Amino acid sequence: MESVTLEALPAEIKTAILYAITDLASLNAVVHASPSFHALYLSQRKQLLSTVLERCLQLPVMVDAVAALIALRGWQERCKAPKAALEAADEFLSKYIPLRSMLAPPYSYSAYEHLDQELDVYQSFASLTEDDLIEMARLHTMVEFILKEMVHSFLELRPDTQKPKEENVALSPPETFRMQRALYRLEIYRLLFSTRGLPWFEEQDRLSDIYVNSDDQWNLFLSLFTPWEMEEIRCAAMYIFRVYEELPGATEFDDWCELFPGENEEPLSHLYDHGINSD
Numbered sequence: 001m002e003s004v005t006l007e008a009l010p011a012e013i014k015t016a017i018l019y020a021i022t023d024l025a026s027l028n029a030v031v032h033a034s035p036s037f038h039a040l041y042l043s044q045r046k047q048l049l050s051t052v053l054e055r056c057l058q059l060p061v062m063v064d065a066v067a068a069l070i071a072l073r074g075w076q077e078r079c080k081a082p083k084a085a086l087e088a089a090d091e092f093l094s095k096y097i098p099l100r101s102m103l104a105p106p107y108s109y110s111a112y113e114h115l116d117q118e119l120d121v122y123q124s125f126a127s128l129t130e131d132d133l134i135e136m137a138r139l140h141t142m143v144e145f146i147l148k149e150m151v152h153s154f155l156e157l158r159p160d161t162q163k164p165k166e167e168n169v170a171l172s173p174p175e176t177f178r179m180q181r182a183l184y185r186l187e188i189y190r191l192l193f194s195t196r197g198l199p200w201f202e203e204q205d206r207l208s209d210i211y212v213n214s215d216d217q218w219n220l221f222l223s224l225f226t227p228w229e230m231e232e233i234r235c236a237a238m239y240i241f242r243v244y245e246e247l248p249g250a251t252e253f254d255d256w257c258e259l260f261p262g263e264n265e266e267p268l269s270h271l272y273d274h275g276i277n278s279d
Contacts, residue, residue: 006034014040018048022055024141046130049137054125056140060177063103063121064184067096069128069136071191079199085212089192089220095119096188100224143183147171150179150239182232185225186240189233193217 006014014037021027027048031041041048057065074088098119128136151169171179193212212220222230 007036011040015044018044019051021052024052024056024137024144027052028141046133049130049133050125050128053133053136053140058173058177059121060103061180061184062125063099064181064188065136065140066121066124066128067092067099068139068184068187068191069132070095071188072135072139075191075198079197085193086216086220089212089216092188092192093220097224099124139184139187143180146183146236146240147176147179149243150236153239153243178232179236182229182236185229185233186236189217189221192221 009017018027018030018037018041021030027041031038053065054062071092074092077083078085078088099121101118102121148169151171155169195211225233
């Protein structure tokens with residue numbers, strides 16, 4: 001029997017193959033392995049990305065993945081036109097808190113205003129444009145890459161569990177969901193409160209319009225999470241800081257002054273400046 005190449009497959013089979021793919025890495029590999037698959041992908045990119053992303057992003061992660069996209073769009077708007085940081089954060093929370101309602105989150109101060117509001121995350125996902133889906137796929141690819149690097153890094157710190165970096169270490173679904181969720185939340189935190197990369201418009205006050213102090217960061221966003229969710233975020237943050245410190249020039253003041261609250265404090269130590277409880 002003669003072998004059949006990817007290029008020689010009927011279009012119907014190629015389409016079926018693309019829609020059967022369950023992860024972004026496999027979709028990327030197939031699309032770049034064949035010009036005809038690439039052309040077919042481009043003709044149906046929106047639906048294909050939507051299908052694969054919905055398989056990748058289970059409900060515990062879907063909420064924060066959609067929220068990260070909302071936060072990114074809000075940050076992009078702030079780069080184009082002046083908007084106070086607190087106003088931008090309030091706008092984000094008006095969507096994020098209703099999205100979280102289906103997860104039965106614990107009560108928090110910042111959620112009070114939106115307690116009776118609900119927003120179906122799957123309806124929000126279904127309304128995304130092709131550009132939104134491309135951006136979401138890009139972000140999730142980075143989240144998956146960082147998580148893979150984190151796992152290998154943590155294992156290297158334990159001599160009893162060292163494994164070659166080339167060996168794929170599979171996390172359990174709950175472990176994967178928790179750490180992916182933490183990475184998305186850390187990215188949301190950056191988009192809401194970091195001033196790096198934001199332009200300063202003349203009509204803005206640099207302190208009151210751009211900078212958000214740690215108390216407001218806690219009250220608006222971080223207080224939404226339980227102690228164990230905070231620990232997940234901190235775990236992801238500490239890994240990223242450790243990698244950052246190894247980069248050339250990372251000790252320069254203009255690079256790390258924004259990341260470290262004080263000379264003798266740990267990165268993101270201000271996350272614990274407030275009492276944490278699950279009430």
